[in-house]
Amino acid sequence: MTSNASIPPKPRTDVNPARIYTLRINGREDETILTVARQNGIDIPTLCHLDGLAERGACRLCIVEIQGSPKLYAACVTLVKQDMDVITDSPRIRDYRRKILELIFSERNHVCSVCVVNGNCELQNLAVKLGMTHVRYGYLNLTHAVDASHPRFSLDHNRCVLCLRCIRVCKDIEGAHTWDIAGRGIHARIISDLNQPWGESETCTGCGKCVQVCPTGALSEKGKSVAEMTKRPEFLPYLQMMRKEAEP
Amino acid sequence: MTLTIENLQEIAKTETDVLESYRYRINVCVAAGCLSCGSDAVKASLEEEIRRQGKEKACRVRAVGCLGLCAVGPLIDISPLNVAYQGVQPSDAPDIIGSLTGAPVSRLLLPTDHPFFSRQKKIVLENCGIVEPERIESYIAAGGYEALYQALRQMSPRQVIDDVTASGLRGRGGAGFPTGLKWTTVYKAQQADKYVVCNADEGDPGAFMDRSVLESDPHRVIEGMAIAGYAVGASRGYIYVRAEYPLAVERLRRAIKQAKQLGVLGENIFNTPFAFDIQLRLGAGAFVCGEETALIASIEGRLGRPRPRPPFPAEFGLWGCPTLINNVETIANIAPIVRRGGDWFAGIGTEKSKGTKVFALAGKINNTGLIEVPMGTPLREIVFDIGGGIPAGRRFKAVQTGGPSGGCVPAQFLDMPMDYESLKDVGAIMGSGGMIVMDDGACMVDVAKFFMEFCMSESCGKCVPCRVGTAQLFGILERITAGDAKIEDIDTLKELCDLVGAASLCGLGQTAPNPVKSTLRYFENEYMAHIRRHHCEAGVCAMGKAREDTA
Amino acid sequence: MPPATASPALSSPSPSPAAPDKRLRIIDRTMRLHGYASHALIETLHAVQEAFGYLDPDLMRYVAGRLKVPLSRVYAVATFYHFFTLKPPGEHTCVLCKGTACHIGGAAEILRQVEAMLGVHAGETTADKKISLMIARCLGSCGLAPAGVFDGTIVGNLTLDTVVNKLQEWRSHDADHRKSAGDCENRDRCP
Numbered sequence: 001m002t003s004n005a006s007i008p009p010k011p012r013t014d015v016n017p018a019r020i021y022t023l024r025i026n027g028r029e030d031e032t033i034l035t036v037a038r039q040n041g042i043d044i045p046t047l048c049h050l051d052g053l054a055e056r057g058a059c060r061l062c063i064v065e066i067q068g069s070p071k072l073y074a075a076c077v078t079l080v081k082q083d084m085d086v087i088t089d090s091p092r093i094r095d096y097r098r099k100i101l102e103l104i105f106s107e108r109n110h111v112c113s114v115c116v117v118n119g120n121c122e123l124q125n126l127a128v129k130l131g132m133t134h135v136r137y138g139y140l141n142l143t144h145a146v147d148a149s150h151p152r153f154s155l156d157h158n159r160c161v162l163c164l165r166c167i168r169v170c171k172d173i174e175g176a177h178t179w180d181i182a183g184r185g186i187h188a189r190i191i192s193d194l195n196q197p198w199g200e201s202e203t204c205t206g207c208g209k210c211v212q213v214c215p216t217g218a219l220s221e222k223g224k225s226v227a228e229m230t231k232r233p234e235f236l237p238y239l240q241m242m243r244k245e246a247e248p
Numbered sequence: 249m250t251l252t253i254e255n256l257q258e259i260a261k262t263e264t265d266v267l268e269s270y271r272y273r274i275n276v277c278v279a280a281g282c283l284s285c286g287s288d289a290v291k292a293s294l295e296e297e298i299r300r301q302g303k304e305k306a307c308r309v310r311a312v313g314c315l316g317l318c319a320v321g322p323l324i325d326i327s328p329l330n331v332a333y334q335g336v337q338p339s340d341a342p343d344i345i346g347s348l349t350g351a352p353v354s355r356l357l358l359p360t361d362h363p364f365f366s367r368q369k370k371i372v373l374e375n376c377g378i379v380e381p382e383r384i385e386s387y388i389a390a391g392g393y394e395a396l397y398q399a400l401r402q403m404s405p406r407q408v409i410d411d412v413t414a415s416g417l418r419g420r421g422g423a424g425f426p427t428g429l430k431w432t433t434v435y436k437a438q439q440a441d442k443y444v445v446c447n448a449d450e451g452d453p454g455a456f457m458d459r460s461v462l463e464s465d466p467h468r469v470i471e472g473m474a475i476a477g478y479a480v481g482a483s484r485g486y487i488y489v490r491a492e493y494p495l496a497v498e499r500l501r502r503a504i505k506q507a508k509q510l511g512v513l514g515e516n517i518f519n520t521p522f523a524f525d526i527q528l529r530l531g532a533g534a535f536v537c538g539e540e541t542a543l544i545a546s547i548e549g550r551l552g553r554p555r556p557r558p559p560f561p562a563e564f565g566l567w568g569c570p571t572l573i574n575n576v577e578t579i580a581n582i583a584p585i586v587r588r589g590g591d592w593f594a595g596i597g598t599e600k601s602k603g604t605k606v607f608a609l610a611g612k613i614n615n616t617g618l619i620e621v622p623m624g625t626p627l628r629e630i631v632f633d634i635g636g637g638i639p640a641g642r643r644f645k646a647v648q649t650g651g652p653s654g655g656c657v658p659a660q661f662l663d664m665p666m667d668y669e670s671l672k673d674v675g676a677i678m679g680s681g682g683m684i685v686m687d688d689g690a691c692m693v694d695v696a697k698f699f700m701e702f703c704m705s706e707s708c709g710k711c712v713p714c715r716v717g718t719a720q721l722f723g724i725l726e727r728i729t730a731g732d733a734k735i736e737d738i739d740t741l742k743e744l745c746d747l748v749g750a751a752s753l754c755g756l757g758q759t760a761p762n763p764v765k766s767t768l769r770y771f772e773n774e775y776m777a778h779i780r781r782h783h784c785e786a787g788v789c790a791m792g793k794a795r796e797d798t799a
Numbered sequence: 800m801p802p803a804t805a806s807p808a809l810s811s812p813s814p815s816p817a818a819p820d821k822r823l824r825i826i827d828r829t830m831r832l833h834g835y836a837s838h839a840l841i842e843t844l845h846a847v848q849e850a851f852g853y854l855d856p857d858l859m860r861y862v863a864g865r866l867k868v869p870l871s872r873v874y875a876v877a878t879f880y881h882f883f884t885l886k887p888p889g890e891h892t893c894v895l896c897k898g899t900a901c902h903i904g905g906a907a908e909i910l911r912q913v914e915a916m917l918g919v920h921a922g923e924t925t926a927d928k929k930i931s932l933m934i935a936r937c938l939g940s941c942g943l944a945p946a947g948v949f950d951g952t953i954v955g956n957l958t959l960d961t962v963v964n965k966l967q968e969w970r971s972h973d974a975d976h977r978k979s980a981g982d983c984e985n986r987d988r989c990p
Contacts, residue, residue: 057556058710060751072750077556099747103716136740137720162709171869180871181551181709182878184534186719188709193870194856203870281942284953318942453937454899491845491882493939530845532880535936549838551879610900610941617942651899682941684899698902702936708879 033075033086034062044088045097045126047104048163049076050213052236054172059104059163061097061126064088072096098130106137107186108144109158115217118227122215123161144189149199152222153211157189160218166190166210173239178204190218209235250519251511253397256388263389270308272348275325277377279314279463280456280495281617286338287322293338294324297345307345310386313464315377317364318617325377334358363633364615369596371604372580373620376464381499384506387467393512395583399475400520403586408479409435412582414590416602421447421538421575422650422679423755424601424668430572433562434480437570442482444473445566445573447543448489448496451535452651453702455682457606458576460618462489462496465580466503470526472579474513475586477524480572484525486547488537491530500528535652535706539754540565540573542708553708554754575680577606597623601667605681611647612687614639624665627657631685642687646770650679652699652706653759655766656692675766677759691788692771693778696764697725703760714757717748721764728775731782731791738775742768822850826858830865837868840876844883853884881936889924889931891950891969893962898937900944909945909959910934916963930969 032055037044047059057077064075067085075088087093104110104123112118126132144157164181167190171177178201182191192201211219213233220229267273276282276291291309298307315323320334326348333344333356343353370376380386387393399408413428434442446469450458462469473485489497504526507513515523529547536542537552540561546552547566565571581603585593594602601623607630610616614636621630631637631644638644646656655676657664664670668678686695704718724741727733745761745768752758768775777783782791829846833839843866847858854877863873877883895901895910910921917925917932924931940946943955949965 056710057753058712060711060713060753063751074556074753096747096751099743100712100751103712103720106720107716137744138723140716140719140723162715177869177871180869180875182875183709184879185705185707185709186715188715191871191874194859194874280940280953281955284940284943284946284955318940321942450939451936452899453897453902454941455937456939456941459939490939492935492937530842531882532841532845533882533936534880546841547838549836549840549842549876551875608941610944611903616900616944648899682899684903684941686903690903695903698899706936 029079029081031080033064033073033078033080033084033088036080037075037086037088042088044075045129046076047122047126047161047215048165050165050215050233050236052173052233052240053165053168053213056164056168059161060100063093063096065090065093094130098132099136101126101130101132102135102137104161105132105135106139108140108142108160110216114226115159116220116224116226116229117217117231120227120230121217140186142186147198148222149197150201150204150206150222151199152206153198153208154220154222155190155198156218156220158218159216160190161216162188162190163215164190165213165215166219169209169213169236173236174205174207174209176203176205176207179210250516252519253394253401256393256397259385260389260391263385267308267389271306272308272329273327274307274309274344275312275315275327275377276309277313277315277321277323277325278311278381279376279460280493281314281318282321282323283495285321285335287324287336289338290322290324290336290341293341294345297341301345303345303348307348310380311382312378313376313381314373314460314618316368316373316617316619317358317615319615320358323358330360332358332360364617364619364636367629367634368620369604369622370620371584371593371596372461372468372577372606373464373618374584375468376460376618379465379467381464381466382502384467384503384510387465391587392467392583393471395586396471396474396478396512397518399478399586400518400522405435405479405481408475408586411585411590412479415581415585415593416590416597416600417578417581417585417593418601418668419575420577420581420605420680422653422677424678427574427578430562430574431476431480433560434482434570434572437563439570441484441567441569442480443566443569443571444477444480444482444485445543445547445571446473446485446487446579447538447540447573447575448487448493449531449538449543450490450493450576450680451538451706452653452680452682454608454610454648454651454684455680456608456610457618457681459490459493459496460608461576461580461606462493463499466496466499467507468580468583469500469576470503470507470513472582473526474517474524475582476572476574476579478522480570482572483523484527486527486529486566488529488531488543488547491532497528497530504528534708535702536708536754536756539756542754543573544571551708553710554756556753577681598665598667600669601678605666605678607666607681607683609635609683609685611684612638612642612689613685621666624667626663626665628662630666630683631662635685638685638687640687642689645686645688645690646692648676648684648686648695648763649682650677650762651682651684652702653677653755653762654679654682655762656686656695656770658770675762675769677762689786689788691729691784691786692767692774693725693729693784694786694788696767697722697729699763700725700760703756707756707760711751711753711757713748713751714753714760717744717752718757718760720744721748721761725764728778729784729789729791731778731789733779735779737779738768738772823861825850826862827865830862835866837866840866840868840873841880844873844877848883853887856885886924887928889928891929892931892933892948893966894933894935894938894948895921895957895962896938896940896944896946896948897934898939898941898944900941901937901946904944906945906957909957909962912959913962913966916966930966 044062046062055076057074062075063072065087147155167179170179178192192198294309322336325332331352347353379390409431417427418424534552537546539554542552542554561571604620606620646658648656700722704722707714709715749761826846859873863870921934945957946955
């Protein structure tokens with residue numbers, strides 16, 4: 001894939017220019033800001049996005065500014081346009097991203113030291129990357145159950161960040177649609193079938209794709225102890241590619 | 249057989265003749281407000297009494313829509329005597345029927361020169377209380393469906409849109425987007441299938457304008473949608489209405505059926521190639537479904553979670569087709585605009601806010617009910633003249649407009665004109681028209697907490713800032729009202745308001761902090777009193793009493 | 800491959816054994832009217848709730864099978880929208896409006912007292928299955944604030960007394976009724 005986007009540093013006057021990464025985009029209007037940025041080596045943090053899954057624009061960590069608009073845009077769902085000036089990093093954006101991350105940490109229980117994915121966790125990596133040192137908000141302490149009814153996997157709602165990758169991979173890639181989201185707002189949570197224990201699900205094929213795409217320790221393989229679990233979501237682009245090849 | 253204008257005129261004439269053959273028409277309000285005070289029983293007893301006195305030939309009892317002054321229902325109105333009665337009970341029937349030829353029943357009399365009636369200007373509500381919502385003939389007798397005929401037979405779609413654009417009408421759902429512009433976008437979209445959706449998911453907890461229009465004048469909405477369909481090139485429409493409004497649903501169903509039977513809906517309307525069909529879809533209790541993309545998802549039978557825009561529904565809406573979404577009040581303005589012209593409409597209101605606005609007056613105000621005034625009417629006139637002021641000799645404190653997405657307007661702005669821009673300047677919004685009046689017995693921190701609780705429980709949970717941010721904001725407000733907050737919490741509160749407003753995905757989250765921001769702007773001293781002195785001036789928050797008791 | 804053929808739950812819809820009644824026909828009619836399209840899910844759930852008073856898991860399974868909607872999606876929709884309830888309602892239903900006008904009019908205090916009196920939270924049914932206490936976001940009857948709905952009838956200008964009287968009426972009326980009918984089964988639970 002080639003990109004005809006160029007990346008001249010385009011200083012702004014209202015913020016420290018040394019800390020701004022801007023992207024000037026010419027041509028191509030069928031790709032998202034995130035795609036083009038990444039192709040050009042500009043990093044934008046993401047959580048709900050995963051290559052190979054439909055976009056949701058929900059975690060809001062990939063928010064960017066577009067010159068001339070007071071609004072913020074989610075890079076994963078905003079298409080690039082002719083002569084668009086995108087600011088992918090600025091003190092304001094960085095501050096918002098860190099606060100959003102802190103909100104996620106404040107929602108449920110994310111104690112890394114006792115987590116199976118400690119050291120291999122996307123949420124943890126984000127905290128390091130965004131320089132999150134503490135959580136300024138009070139913990140909401142919403143306690144949820146752990147569903148260990150499945151013979152091979154377990155689901156700990158307390159680690160879930162509601163990125164809904166599991167739902168998307170199950171629905172769009174595996175085609176089972178075992179997972180969905182019950183309730184709404186702060187009380188939303190992942191359920192299988194008619195809110196049955198996972199192990200009793202009639203539709204689950206046990207493929208484990210959901211476990212591999214889960215960014216945190218919410219979905220994990222049984223038998224793994226603290227820090228022993230690593231995720232392998234790389235199969236997704238591969239699956240997509242092979243399916244495309246198989247098409248007549 | 250196709251309906252012609254002659255058919256319409258004939259129906260209107262028959263209806264008028266029949267009505268005028270009665271010497272007295274007794275109009276009983278059967279909108280939800282009066283119904284819940286027993287107006288159906290009043291209607292039955294009036295009919296019974298007429299039979300008993302043998303006056304069937306002289307009197308006719310009509311079930312009409314909202315007469316506006318819900319506070320003193322059940323209301324009845326007798327024409328041509330120009331006499332209105334309030335708080336009528338079934339036992340009053342003999343007196344009322346007996347007094348028709350003599351002096352009115354003074355104990356029930358509602359003065360019709362009351363400012364509540366005389367200061368209003370009715371366009372949207374012009375038929376409310378006049379036509380019988382369950383009979384299409386009654387609507388036709390009031391000039392109904394003439395605008396549709398005019399649009400279909402005498403105007404091109406472009407001309408209809410030009411009229412709407414010239415009228416300066418702006419969306420009455422809250423944001424105030426120019427209606428003509430929206431119509432033009434859908435009109436220009438190059439796709440065979442298009443839809444018109446009427447947003448009747450009135451979610452603002454304190455607003456009942458749409459409910460009243462649907463219950464009192466459902467055909468007005470149907471006519472407006474059909475005209476919109478013709479203008480933008482859509483042949484199918486949906487009305488998304490709250491399931492919590494069973495009476496509105498029932499009347500809409502009946503009205504759609506009547507319209508189909510008569511031929512103002514269906515194929516070849518008024519002998520033109522234009523076809524239009526309307527279906528009802530029931531909401532199921534989700535405020536977020538007032539957001540356009542969530543509403544579309546809900547009509548499609550899915551979860552009402554908004555998706556990022558663009559693409560906008562005008563280009564990519566229901567089933568992926570260009571879709572025009574307008575609120576009930578916006579659509580109810582269409583028929584009069586077509587009938588009397590955009591310029592007529594543009595002559596009412598202020599420079600940037602044209603026409604009238606319906607407000608639902610509620611809270612601590614004497615004349616609760618539904619009013620319609622020209623845009624730009626000063627708040628003072630609405631509250632004190634039309635609304636009759638604050639009951640029990642208490643002091644006016646503020647009004648909340650725009651519900652959970654809006655803000656409060658404190659006493660120093662009482663002389664402000666009510667239009668989109670002025671409201672925005674003081675940190676409130678026009679919103680859909682809910683106007684909650686608060687007296688000095690209201691605690692503004694408690695009000696902010698009330699709205700934040702609402703937003704928290706109505707958040708769909710999709711994006712993080714709204715899902716967790718509203719819960720955090722609510723938590724802080726709860727601590728403040730319980731007397732457990734620290735002074736730093738105010739900074740966190742302000743910062744969070746900024747974050748949630750800036751980073752949320754849809755309008756619900758982006759506007760959720762507004763009630764907090766606006767109460768902080770005008771009543772920060774109340775927040776401080778709660779935090780520093782554990783004191784709630786209004787005596788609403790329990791901690792005030794609890795601390796005093798222990799002291 | 801469409802999920803319908805992959806999933807045993809979807810290919811064999813099993814109507815509730817306890818409900819082979821005409822209420823099922825109402826549900827079938829709703830689905831037929833919409834051509835069994837998946838977008839009829841919400842309309843169908845409305846029909847189920849209207850016919851049965853709540854959304855029974857077996858019925859959700861039945862609807863899922865007929866409309867070819869995944870089970871998890873049916874459950875998601877049923878719990879996303881607050882109008883739907885998964886629990887059977889009590890004999891009587893008291894809905895208190897929690898809209899802004901009602902809040903300003905003192906609805907919160909009434910709700911608090913009623914919760915204490917019935918010993919349930921809003922959204923729950925008393926242990927004797929007699930009274931369900933619900934809250935509404937806004938009934939649109941703000942002119943009558945505080946307002947409520949008692950067994951389907953809207954009542955305005957509520958005070959704590961009128962609500963308590965109504966609830967007590969339900970309890971004692973049914974108690975009288977039971978006494979006269981000679982049904983002693985629940986006697987000890989009657990007030």
